[in-house]
Every structure is written in C-alpha cells, then in structure tokens.
Amino acid sequence: MTDPDDIGYNTTSNPSFSTMVEARLSRRNLLRGTVATAGGAMLGSISLAACGGSDDPANPAAGLKLGFNAVAKSLSDAVVVPAGYTASVLYRLGDPIAAGVPAYKNDGTDDPATYDRRAGDHHDGMTWFGANGSGKWDAKAGSRGLLVMNHESLTPVFLHPTGRTVVGGKRTVPSEVKREFYLHGVSIIETTKGADGKWSYKQDSSFNRRVHTLTPMELSGPVRGTDFVKSKYSPAGTATRGTVNNCANGTTPWGTYLTCEENWYGYFSRTAATDDAKRTAKELAAIKRYGVGPQDFYGLWGTTQGAADAAEQDTFDRWVLDVKGADASADYRNAHNTYGWVVEIDPFNPTSTPRKRTALGRAGHEGACLGRVEAGKPLVWYMGDDARNEYVYKFVSNKNWDAADATGGLAAGDKYMDDGKLYVAKFKADGTGEWVELSFGKNGIGETSANYAFSSQADVLIHARLAADVVGATKMDRPEWTAVNPKTGDVYVTLTNTNASSRPIDKTDAANPRFYNDPKGTAQTAQNGNPNGHIVRFAEKAGNAGASFAWDVYLFGARSTAAADINISGLGADNDFSSPDGLWFSQATQGLAWLETDDGAYTDVTNCMLLAAVPGQVGDGGKKTITNKSGDTTRTQETIVGAKPGEKDTQLKRFLVGPKGCEITGIAESGDGRALFINIQHPGENTADANIGDATKFESHWPDGGNARPRSATVVITRSDGGLIGV
Ligand code: FEO
Ligand code: CA
Ligand code: CA
Ligand code: CA
Secondary structure (H helix, E strand, C coil): CCCHHHCCCCCCCCCCCCCCCCCCCCCCCCCCCCCCCCCCCCCCCCCCCCCCCCCCCCCCCCCCCCCCCCCCCCCCCCCECCCCEEEEEEEECCCECCCCCCCCCCCCCCCHHHHHHECCCCEEEEEEEEECCCCCECCCCCCEEEEEEEECCCCHHHCCECECCEECCEECCHHHHHHHHHHCEEEEEEEEECCCCCEEECCCCCCCEEECCCCEEEEECCCCCCHHHCCCCCCCCCEEECCCCEEEEEECCCCCEEEEECCHHHHCECCHHHHHHHCCHHHHHHHHHCCCCCCCCCCCHHHCCCCCCHHHHHHHHCCECCCCCCCHHHCCCCHHHHCCCEEEECCCCCCCCCEEEHHHCCCCECCCEECCCCCCCEEEEEEEECCEEECEEEEEEEEECCHHHHHCHHHHHHHHHCCEEEEEEEECCCCEEEEEECCCCCCCCCCCCCCCCCCCHHHHHHCHHHHHHHCCCCCEECEEEEEECCCCCCEEEEECCEECCCCCHHHCECCECCCEEEEECCCCEEEEEECCCEEEEEEECCCCCCCEEEEEEEEECECCCCCCCCCCCCCCCCCCECCEEEEEECCCCCCCEEEEECCCCCCCCCCCEEEEEECCCCCCCEEEEEEEEECCEEEEEEEEECCCCCHHHCEEEEEEECCCCCEEEEEEECCCCCCEEEEEECCCCCCCHHHCCCHHHCCCCCCCCCCCCCCCEEEEEEECCCCCCCC
C-alpha cells in the first residue's frame, strides 16, 4: 500500500463493526448506450463562451450544456477522452525543470542530487496562473502561465534501482531518502502554448522552482513564536523546514498558491515506551487525537543510517519526535506541530519563503477553496479535514477585501490570512446548519474544556480538531475537496467514503445518511458502510462570513446497478462513479463542475475518472427517507437530496477515464478555458515490491508504454476545434 489516501485514519474508539451483508443486488447489465455514445462528439456547443450562464436566475442549471458524448467505463491502461478531444502528457515524474539537468532515465539510477530540479511524484492539486508579457499575474492569459502543483506522496517501488533498501527496519541508503525528500512538495513550472497549439513546459524558465521537504518555511499567524513550535531548527519557533503530503490546493485574490498538508502525521515516529513519561497529559492527548506516530507508516525516514555529516543527519533526525534534550530547542519534540497547515507560496517570486498560515487551523488539510470575493466584505476559505469522522472548516478574515491588495503578494496574505476566525460546521437534520467559532474563551473552548485544557488561541489552532470536538461539530465521511459554484455561491464538499467501523449503521445522520454493501469483483466480497461516498453542498444564509447555512446532498456515488436506496442519484452507465475526491468549478464556463475520483471500491469495473457536471442549487430536490440494511438489521434515515442528474436541467457525464491503478486529481484551466490540465496520480501503484525486477508484472506502463515504469503526470486536454472544454 503506497497511497496514504488509502490508509484508515480513524483514531476514535468506535467499535469494530464487521457484519457482512449478503450480496443480493441484481447485477443487471445496464451498459446499454455506452458503445453508441463513444464516438462523434466533435461539435460541442460554444454558445456560452461569453460566460453568459443561465438566463433564469431561479434555475442556475438552465443554459449550460455538456457538449460531448460520455466515455464508457474502462479498465485499460490508457487515458480515454471523448471524441473531438486530445489528451497530451505535459509533465511527468522526474522531468527536468532546470537547464543542464538530464532527461529522466526512469530506472532508479538518476542522480539523487538532481531531484530538487525534477518533477516530484504523485502530482495532485494544482492551479494555472496566467502570466502577461512582463511575467506578472494575469488571470485571463491564455497561452503562457505558471502551472503550480502539489506532489503528495510516492510510489516507492519505482523510484530506486530495485525498490526501497530497508535492512532490519531501517533505511540504509541515505541517497534514496534524499530522493524521497525532494519528490514531495510543490512544482512551479512555466507552461506555454506553441504556434501549433501544443502545450509544453519551459525547462530553463527562471520561474521554475521545486519546494520540498527541505525548503525553509516561515510560520505565520498566531502560532508563530509560541512554545508549541520551538525546535532545534528554529529555537524561536518562527520557522520550520519543508512541507509534506501536499494534497489539494487553493488560491487567493492576489495570485498566490495555497498548498495543503494532509497525511503529514504518518511521516513521524515516536518511541512511546520511553517518550510518554516525558510528555504532559495534554501533549499525549493531542498526539493521539492527530494520530501522530508512534509508528512512522510511510518512509521510515527517521531511521536512516549512514549520513555523510551532522547536517545531513539532522534532516533524518527531525522525523523522530522523541524528547531527547534539555528543552525544545535541543530536539524535534515539536516537529509535528509545524505540519498540518495551509501553506502560501508566491509562484511569481521564486526566491520568496513560503508561509504556513496558522490562523487557518491544523488538520489533515485536503484543500482550501476561496469563497466568492466581494469588495468591502471579509474573505473566506472552506476546508475539509480528510480523515474518517473529521470536520468541515471555514476561515473568515477580520479585514474586509480591498481590491488594491490584488497585487499584494505574500504581504496581502499576512493581512487577510494571519488575522481571522476559524469556524467548524454542524449539519442539522432539518437541512440547516451552523458555523461554530473556534476561539479561545468561546463556545466552551478554554482551560476547563473536558477533553483538553486549552491555554491560548495558538493552542486552539494547533489542536483545531480537539476544539471542534468540544462544540459538537458533525463527523463527516472523510471531507476532501471544497468548491464554490461561481454562479450561485453554493459550497460543495466531497465526502469520499467511509467504512462500517467508522460509521456503523446506527451512526448514520442526515448529512452522512447511507449504510450499504458494495460488492467487489466476482467474489462479491462485501464492503460495508459508505464505500462510494457522496457530495454535500450548502448555501450561506447570511453571507460568506455568516453563521448559518442551508444544505442538501448533491450527489451519491454508486454503481448504476445498485438498488434505489444506494443509487439515490439515479446514476446510469454514462455517469456512475465511486469515491469523489477532486471537485472544482471552471471559471471560463462560469458554472461547469468537474469531479474526480480516487477509488478503491468500484475498481473491479472501472479505473478512476473525471466527470463534468452542470449542477443546480441547494434546495432543488427534497426530503428523502433511505432504508439502510446490514444483515438482519434495517434502519431508516431521513436526509435531504438534490435534483437527480437530468432533472431540472442538471447534467452529469463521464469525460475521462485514467490508466490502471491511478487516481485522477488536480485540475486547472488556462485563462481562456481552452486548455484543461489534470493529474494522473500513481498509475500502477498496486505493483508488488517483489515484482520490480519483472516489467511484465507492473500494473501499468503509463504514460511511456512498453516496459517502462509508470509515472505520475500532468495531462493537458484540448479540443480539436479549439473550443471551451466540456461545453
Ligand atoms: Fe490526498 Fe484526501 O486526498
Ligand atoms: Ca492518492
Ligand atoms: Ca482521496
Ligand atoms: Ca485528494
């Protein structure tokens, strides 16, 4: 298992719940129509190219039309797009981004010292920043821009000559670990569209940059300089080194990039048997709540033997949290507190130091989506904390937006992102919801909180999950991306999936309403819980900064062949999906939504995919009672569902299917909407370590084909007639 997104995160004490439900679903073949629609989508409507959107304000779905024929589900080792579209590989794992760096050999022998100037692994969330002729941000630019993307994680088997070298549970080849440090983080690359319409990146651009686990970072906001973050690296607690497990992303109104640290806790280890006695009860409660150690479940970086010198040894030591020295300035006991943040990077200033924006709280951050921007109003960002039973957050700036700050760079970030309030969502059964402020001294969050004695606002922000526990926030089925519909302002949250131990049948609620069995493969092995996930959306009732909202469930993932109480959205062969993760609205079309999957449940039938949608709005459906079943147990659950695809002019169609073993993630468009960028993450990730010597046993060879090792890569999608993508 190499993808940390697949790992169970639940640190609560819910009982194990493994009752198997007998597979009794009819497996009618509903594939009719997919062959007939596979060809001939040359002419998409471009009538809305001027962003006109709906003529009917009461129905935001009216007007926009998906202008392609859906692609069929696929298990092939290829990227499949509709007729009339081209998908081209732009930027692969290992590709060089500086002059003089040789092409990637992709056999594990590339010089580890060059990896700080190569594409990282596991491409994830990304943003395309248009650039004008002077190299300044221009949101409408269509043929030159900086593509900024996350590199979340690694598929280690393909990175070294014969996979990772681990002896007696320790890493014994420091250069392999150095490679892995560099392969995480963020890429900034200059991309251009040539006269022939083809996209490429410029290998020697002065904008090109890698940010990785050794890059110096400033801690910014209320946590900066507090005892919680003092370390040997920064005795004053003002800085930290690097970023890791950068999952989804976000933007600002001043043209900077937000990269979000998700499963950072899996990189740290701690010797609980000796370290526990040196920690306060508060520290231990916090470590437990965030699932930090004691076992490193990822790279064993802290075990690395054979460092060349003390400075290199320090880069390995900082992944071990044990209390060793006289105080925090002598060891890395607090290193975990310097991860789990939303990090701001100015891509137009290659020498700038990224800033970890601590006012947005510490979590397993998936992404940070900017809400609608209005002059004279606060700025808001919506954030999912991706672990089972975690929460949805909102950050609201204290300062009101002044358009004069649109060229402000990181100084604008200091103004709006270091000073504000953090809220967590409570979804109520009646279809309303509430944002509860997470501030020291409010809402029961303080020194006498039952679960944890908070001492300051910095303490609240570092332990946002514990503060959210205090106020009774709603536990969700793994909140992934958030997205804001530019047409309506509705906020969408993908809830990728959960399992029966994290949400047993008697713990469903209105916003997380399903419990069912999803058969897998010919063995019909039961997967109970909510293995296909769903998407909740909400409408702020009192403006972005307000405390109340209305919500419904926009879509439920399901097999098209599943029973009606599972396939609640009525998905068919052209649009059935499982485990929604990436979700993003195109600005160029003013309202087209793109949905990406990171699935392990429906993968017996199809590889992961990208779908396009024309959604409606909160409240376009109605109340529904679902009957959930587990063995002999039957329970009903009330919920509120949106219009099904096809109702009220709403639409949903599968646009792309990826190669074997991949996740589809990250999405961005050129300023004119004529190029769509997506990432193929970890093709072939299910290749067993033992098979690295036999290329015929690799799960995938995408994108290079033949016997090549597979590589995560960015793909750029264009239309043969040069039109807007998807419409
Ligand atoms: Fe990295 Fe939650 O996906
Ligand atoms: Ca992944
Ligand atoms: Ca995921
Ligand atoms: Ca994700």
